[in-house]
Amino acid sequence: MRMSRSERIHAQLSGIWVSTTRIKALGPMEFELFYDYHCPFVYRASLLLANVAAERKPKVGWRYFSLTQVNSREPGWTVWDASSTERVRGRLAFKSAEAARRQDRFDAFHSALLHARHIDRLDIDEVNVVEQVAVDSGLDIDRFRRDLNDATILEALARDHQHAVAAYGVFGTPTFVFSNGASAYIRLADAPNGAEALRVFDSLVAVAADEPGILEIKRPVKPSPD
Template structure:
């Protein structure tokens, strides 16, 4: 029986805040030798009962649906037995969206499932159809529901579960606008870990301080991407 993961991180590739937090988690995991289970949460499924034209700015339906389709591909790959590939896929998809400005390759072709993009980044032909296959939504919905069951339903992404003494402690956040590296990353990790695993701790929050700073967010571990 394999050892349990130290951290579970629920990701949707289109969320900019989750992307930045994930790069911090990847940094710490590399420095501390932590095992991270990169799990799924879909913003499109999370907001499925909302009216996108009324409740969101223009373009959100294409963005969230693109995220859903990328997660379907990831779910198909994981189902085929390649769970360890999830971190690499997230780095690929998230890096292309937030850092390398390839978002339009997806959002301009989201209805077709952007097969050209998927082929360009090395997704095998057997998984290309998954982008438009709604059968994978059952898995994505289940993991989305599990993430929200751990934290409460009034949150979005990122959601992280920390394992301490065999128990999982889950929180929304931390939301950060830039990626800490090295000792800064470790100091922040230790502080967040203590807060997140302290009995009875529920919330610590303030408003956003600055826009997401994506520059350099691909400079850390697992940064090698396929190119078109």
């Protein structure tokens, strides 16, 4: 029997059908999401959350997590303490996001920067790119530039990343951490819309937040023929 597109998306996510009545029992949906701007799965997760925002009203705390840091093999080196003259993948994006928080413009800037990276394919490690995103997002560009040069701007990245590793064992992005302490690393094959988005989101929450006995779901990928 052929599967509908929504059924295929659901299967790609979990392979488990869960009644949405269990979601309602969880109460207000609040969670932290550890992310890196360079990660395509973070972008898909952000679209899913945007597509369910009106119906599910999730309260998301976006927390920094550097893939450059977690993949570094250099003992003692950190993204946040590396020389300012060193080009470090992803660092400028985190600095820019924190600068946007200081102007209470994080949400607008965050969405725009993800779009710039994953749709416009711009180099978000270039200052002129993040500055243009800042302007387009309504930030005071002079203050934005000052904050980028503030020696303390990376403290939030260091705090979030170290907390993610120590408290939850985070290893990749996006990682969801729910209010009940459950956490899950999620990779979406697509970013569904409408009713499909609601079904996928409800299934994600039901498995990730309310099924502690399920430790991992990973789908084997059939090798491509030579």
